[in-house]
Amino acid sequence: MALDPEDLNAVFSSMAEGLVVIDNQQRVEALNQAGGVFLRIAPKQAMGMLIGDLLKLYHIEHNEQILWPVERLMKLDITRIHIWDHIYCENKIGKLFPITMMATPLLTAHAVSGAVILFRDATDEARADQAKSDFVAVASHQLQTPLTAIKLFAEMLDQDANELSEGQRREYLQLLRSSTERMIKLVNEMLNVSRLEAGAFRIQPEPTDLVVFIKGILKELGSLAKERSCILTFSEPSESLGALLIDTALLSQVLFNLVENAMRYSTKNTRHVTIKLEKKTARGEYAIHIEDNGIGISSGDRKRIFTKFFRADSARKIKSNGSGLGLYVVKMIVEAWGGTISFTSQTGVGTVFSVTIPAGGMEPRKGIKQLIQT
Template sequence: MFEKIRRRLLLSYLIVLSLILGGFAIAVRIVFTHSLYKQQTQKLAALAQVGAANAEFDNGKLRIENDFPQDKMFKNYQELNWFDTKGNLIAKQGRDILKLPTHVKEGEQINPVGKNRIQSVTLAIINSDDKQFIGYVIASQSLEEFDETLNKLDLGLGGGIVVALIISGAGGVWLTRQAMQPIEESFERLKQFTADASHELRSPLMAIKSNAGVALKYREGMRETDAEKFQAISSATNQMTRLTEDLLFLARHDNIPNHIKETVNLSSILNNLVQLYQPQAVAKKIHLKSQFNEKLYLLGDLNQITRLFSNLIQNAIYYTPSKGIIEIIANLSVSHLVVNVQDTGVGIAPGDLENIFERFWRADKSRSYNSGGSGLGLAIAQAIAENHGGLITATSQLGIGSCFTVRLPVGSLN
């Protein structure tokens, strides 16, 4: 039980941490990308301004002064292109990275060129003398280095998140154990108290039951109303006895592996139980039938296995109305024995299926315990199955019936 809770806590902790780290990484990447892109755009804009300042209008033509540092532009994967007012290329310097446009558009753009992307900034060239528009200048730069920087950032952030999750996971294991330790200790004390209280209640209950039995056996001189009261006392005592026995069983066997192992003939157990509950089924006009192989064996505790299927059959009889059908089917499936206890009873709502194995849980909260068992039958059946390395699952439809499937590992001492 607590191992599952620890795993769920650790998983929840890692999910929350991964969301926090992921959100932080995304925020860092967005801010870094925006800052780096803005910085690169400003550099291109400055380069375009320098290019525009070195263009002049001479004799009706646009002329460019060739005094730019070529080596720096080659190093930064940059290029400058000058165009006249009609969009015709006048001059270019730097690397040939930008495809000539069919039309020149002022502003900042990003264009794909092959596998790379090219960022460009286009500025209008204004003649310094008469302030007339004389052409365009385009400063462009490959984003290959920009993308490589982002890839390195992504690898760094991703690697950091993975390392942080691994370290946090190791620390989370220790933290969950420390957090669950007081709860486990408290639960163990509660189990011990339940076992002690149930054990101590057995003696006074037996005394009440025996005295009520004696009184009911010798009714001479007893009023009819007194006999009814003693009958109620006996019935309540039986109810409390079953409850204390069930609590004692769960307190002693909850999450404790089964140590008493012997070869158990499951077919014989099921056959005996069918014969045992046949009169009760007949009295309720229920058709109880079985279908199983004669050679089904497993390794476990005979009494516990008997109680497991006894609880399931009693549960099916209790919730199956008159003229209903209860069928017990057992088969061998590779390494497991599969037993289905299916009925045509009232069924269980889909939202209640996950709660049916909880202690004292009932789908109909209005039912009193006088009308049924202690509310621990399915919880005990599940505990026994788990103690034997198996499991119980349930499927059901309201008004149609339910099917409880028990899977137990095959075993033999021979």
């Protein structure tokens, strides 16, 4: 069907992307509503402006303004869409924001009479690109330490083999093994982050007695608790909870991480960690609390505690080589099964992390991957 001018104007105004039409003199002939919102200018006010004054473009890396390639724009192949990205635009209130821009010559009566420019805010893409760059940079830095240690101990075993005592060889081999295990743990954590962020992992709940399950977790952690002079206590509910649909692999990962952290980050001679299970009455959900008498989390670190690669200053003083991925992964797992995670903390007194599970248990979810136990 043919569209009349009124219909075309409706289409023009309804577009989510900014659209500008310019003439051969580089002056604006039309600007749609979305473009006006992006640029903080009324479309009528933009009429007749030079395109370089309306759309001020910048190379952010070089901190320099881009001159509009008007002559080249008019000579572009009309059968192709020409795209500019990794550029920034300055709106009328002086704010720079990343845009992706597409342009093509405007052909009327078999002659180029101007150009049509389509643009959109690319802030989300820019943030995603920056997050990927940060992830690679931090991951490379984290991997460098264990890899350097592996190389060093391997060279010592190779070059000084005849001069080393049996005890020294055992020591270097143990250090080599520890560095290798640390690197494997870090790689597995990064793989889990990738799977969690992509939403590509499975949730496979099965009927589980939470009391029996948590007792099993604490039994597995018994030797580590003894090694760290930690007293583990389980406070179970007075009433029977029955079976609940739980993905035991995911819950294990969450509890191991939280309980190990609780045991690790303490400077006291005798460490106490209490796991409490309760059924909340408000919404019928289940809550697991992990309470310690450790170093606590400072007020300045609390807002960032679940951020990827973040480690609190107090934690770094006790254990310098953590990845900063543990709590980030825990939060994503808990939220994926429909639960919540929160904490209260007092510096020098201790911290309580609380994890909830929906009243009906975890919902199954299809996926191509399982998370790796770390």
